[in-house]
Amino acid sequence: MSHKLKLVMVGNGMAGVRTLEELIKLTPDLYDITVFGSEPHPNYNRILLSPVLAGEQTLDEIILNPLDWYSDNHITLHTSWTVTEVDRVKRIVHATNAAGEVQSAAYDRLILATGSNPFMLPVPGRELEGVLAYRDIADTQAMIDAATQYKHAVVIGGGLLGLEAANGLMKRGMRVTVVHVGEWLMERQLDKVAGGLLQRSLEERGMQFRMGAHTQELQADKNGRVASVLFKDGSYVPAELVVMAVGIRPNTALAEKMHLHCERGIVVSDTLQTVTDPRIYAVGECAAHRGIAYGLVAPLFEQGKVLANHLAEFGIGRYTGSLTSTKLKVTGIDLFSAGDFMGSDDGSTEEIVLSDPHEGVYKKLVIRNDQLVGACLYGDTVDGSWYFKLLRDGRSVADIREKLMFGESNIGDVGHEGHSKAASMPDDAEVCGCNGVKKGAICKAIKDKGLFTLDEVRKHTKASASCGSCTGLVEQILMFTAGGDYSATPKKKAICGCTDHSHQEVRDAIRDQKLLTSDAVFQFLEWKSPTGCATCRPAINYYRMSSWPKEALDDPQSRLINERSHANIQKDGTYSVIPRMWGGETTADELRRIADVVDKYNIPTVKVTGGQRIDLLGVKKEDLVNVWKDIGMPCGHAYAKALRTVKTCVGSEWCRMGTQDSTQMGKDLEKAMWRMYAPHKVKFAVSGCPRNCAEAGIKDVGIIGVDSGWEMYIAGNGGIKTEVAEFFVKVKTSEEVMEYTGAFMQLYREEGWYLERTVHYVNRVGMDYVKKKILDDEAGRKALWARLQFALDGEPDPWFEFDKAQVDTRQFEAITV
Amino acid sequence: MTEWKVICKVDDIPVLGARRVQRAKGVEVAVFRNAEDKVFALLDQCPHKRGPLSQGLVFGETVVCPLHNWHIGLVDGCAHAPDEGCTTRFAVRVENGNVALDVNELNTLAIEDATVAMVAN
8 A cells, every 4th residue: 555645747748757757866755656648659859850850860769768767667657548637626637548448547746747739720721631730749750751642841830840840841852832921930039130041041952931921721632632722812832731830839728627727828836836726736838937838848847847846845946937049950050049139129229230141140139238138140159058148147248248249259268168169060079178078979968868958968978067168068069969949047056956046045045044054054945965965065165164254163074175185186196285485485495495395205296386386296195294394384275265376576676677566565465365265266466567477467366566556457367268357446555455455355255156266256246346345335345354354364274283274184194904 | 704803983084084094905995984974985096097085075975086076976886877987895894983894805805906997988
């Protein structure tokens, strides 16, 4: 006798089954699950019907969950059974099959995942043989069969689906005419110009068009099969196959019969519960969430995730809507659109347009209040995912506006992030350098395993799972491979799989609720795993420490190895030690001690780093403590998420050009802030004159001495993607340099997300905001600087004060047997 | 007959941390302690590029290799998908707060080492 709750799902499509997958991951034993599907197939990837029609994939290849999956997970699947009635009082569903038999199932929770139905134009002749919709495997098979016997096809509807159908039929050898009532193709995704370009290139492939045409009637031949399409103006085209692709309607028939509230779909709340009956959920294309019924897969999967979370009784997930983007799955045609690509006529939006009809390239960006709100690209869609990201993030584009049109590769000195043309890359090109993943492997995983989101690609291939610099590229490959229905997940990104909360939400909770321990965070925010994971633990530890200095206790086991050991782990498991030379200056005595240590401990390599420090490489872990002791200098932070180095030139002390004492300034800055932990590594540089020999232009804080004082630049970065620091302020005295630098650092420490560099932090909040906080608000600036000094005051030196710094010295000793 | 040798107390291992156990011969053994005070022992070598697992971050019943972020199961020594490969697992016994390893395994397992199933990228 089972005591499990009974979960019944009506519908066996992509959104519904994804919900079950997520649910089983969370709680495999809570429910007895029964699924009714009216099609005779297990769950398949509807998006890939177009490639099947075009002969690029087979039906077998698009099965997402084979029958074994259902039995392995103890899910009772009834295919070819249609649920016709639901008794909400007794909580029983009744289904019938083709033979008219009836079977019933009781439920505690019910999911309606009935999808949508194709809309059929109400014209005479629509019931004729040879007139199809384009929705499921049966339709696709019928189209493939028709293509072997007949020549003339007409597709009614020049939207995404219609064009994919037309392309597939043409590839199967039919003469295809697309009938479209609108002025241009895909008017919901493209503007007039892009639609025109699309039409031209499809015409070049042999597709014919009847634009602005109103269908009056479908006419039959003597056998009762469709033979032609007659238009209102009296003209007609021959048609032995007519495919209607004029839109879909959420399938709410059953829900309406159950007296559930339906508008344009079954109305659901943010937890995907129907507003009428909380035991009943709706997910996918049949559901209307905040007035929107989504037809793309990524938002629907996001809904599924929230629904699973709710069914698993975690109860903390909310679906708040998605932004979507579009791509056409017609090989060789690149188009992309997202957001409000049409703009508005009321003057609230501005457009930047690049049009090169000769090359078949057209790009339009729509901007409102300095934010990118829409994009429509045709011919060159390389930057689609970058624009989409800008759109989603809602960051100000004021500072990159003049370069926006030319794409990400023109913003600064770009590494390989989003730079390569994903489509033209060969399969054996390496995409993810960290994990050695090639493009072919990513494409294969996307196709074979039916992946739709960046997270899934990371999980299955490791691509973009480490440093993340290839994320843009992986997203592009995903868009190309998964096609039109790829769209990124919602704005809000959870820290990791242990929670649905974002970095900001966790930060806020720690500050507002004064959560001092990691356990308190886990409890208050209902973490899904008892001790967190390698991603969230270091972040939470940092947020606690930076929000509540002197009150929150450090948790060394939540620090990454370099911070836990206060030395830098190298590829062979040995460590490197970098004695801190203030401002890059040293003495004969220090050098002698360092040299002696190198001899005494047989340290194999001595190297000068990019930040002007001596690096001792190949130190054994058990030697670390003695090496530090013998050197007698602070020996790290060169590897921590903390202030690393302050690079200097010789300045006025020695240089004949120097105008300011940059070495002293560097030493002072480093001594003031050297124990400062931050969301990510931080580097400063101080140059004594505008020749800028310390290369202050690519540092988190760069100071350049001029005759009348100091210029300050912030948010530079010499990392994977070089970012040039921006001019921030000019000050007169070195005290001011200290105060402004400290204030900026503290702002970043308090507001930056873990592993977010200063440049990304400043991009996120906007340079104007930082200026307002530090330049315009003197009291605020002084308070920030005071808070940093408070946090650093008495902060122990982990190389000499092990107890105070909570360094677990047991890590250095091995147990011997 | 298994001969158990006490190597340390459970409390000698940091919670959510590890200790290294040096053997007469061969790569060291890492002993881990998780939040529930369960103790696990693996060869201190990631199946990927031999990263010292004892230096990794521990959560649940998983340790994350400090070199390239591979997730290794503490129970079976095997990498979580999509990575593949396993490191050698050692038997552990905890009695009266003492952690003991099998002498025979300490003397024989992965002594020649070096070639633990290296997984090609």
